[in-house]
Amino acid sequence: MAIVRRFWWLLLLTFTTCLPVPNLPTYLIYLRVQVPIILLNILNWNWDDLIYKPFKDGIPFIHCWTGEYFELFFFTTLAYFVIDAVWVMVAPQSVKSPMTIIQHHVAVILYLIIPYRCPPFRFLMGVCMSVELNTWFLIARRVFNKQGSPPWTIDLPYLFSVRVKLISICFYISWIAIRCLLYPYVLVVFYKMVGVGIVGEKDKWNLAVGACLQIVFCVMNAKWTLDLANSKMRQWRSKSGVQVSEGL
Secondary structure, X not given: OHHHHHHHHHHHXXXXXXXOOOOOOHHHHHHHHHHHHHHHHHHOEOHHHHHHOOOHHHOXXXXXXXXXXXXXXXXXXXXXXXXXXXXXXXXXXXXXXXXXXXXXXXHHHHHHHHHHHOHHHHHHHHHHOOHHHHHHHHHHHHHOOOOOOOOOOOOOOHHHHHHHHHHHHHHHHHHHHHHHHHHHHHHHHHHHHHHOOOOOHHHHHHHHHHHHHHHXXXXXXXXXXXXXXXXXXXXXXXXXXXXXXXXX
């Protein structure tokens, strides 16, 4: 009963944060629509197991996945990427690299078909969609620091300084942990799933396609990480600061 009550409270929070607001800026819309995906992902995990014994039974994370709200999680995620891809096609000027984003979203939509058709892979959707937490902090940097002020500038107003620093720290930690470490590690999880025989003969093609798409996402993350690092290096060299949106 406790998890049911928590679910309804979080669902109420989700709908509250997603209520339409007139003249809402594009970045703030994106900041709000990440919330349902993040919350629904949280609800599909056994957090005691995930925190204390994530590597039990040979395959990391699989025993931590409950999947109680998988269908709601799946269709919410699918709707988000379809709508966002259509939005970018209709208004490409709203993002810096529209073609890259469209290609990424098409790959994600194809990837989502695999866990929907093959239940043994569903926990990997939860693992991979944890990247939306990092995306939330990425957008938050732009929403709460429109001036593009370097977060470690000493003469910023106190509350503004704390907020910008906290968001930046969470952004970089989640970027490294999820995009640079967790995503490549998922390839190891694919390999382990084959090794223990959890994947049936009919699912091996799904596993192969999933592994190929995972490599695509790892390459994209590596490219974006390099862009981010280059933008930080230019900032340090110039000593004059750059906009937080550069490099992404």
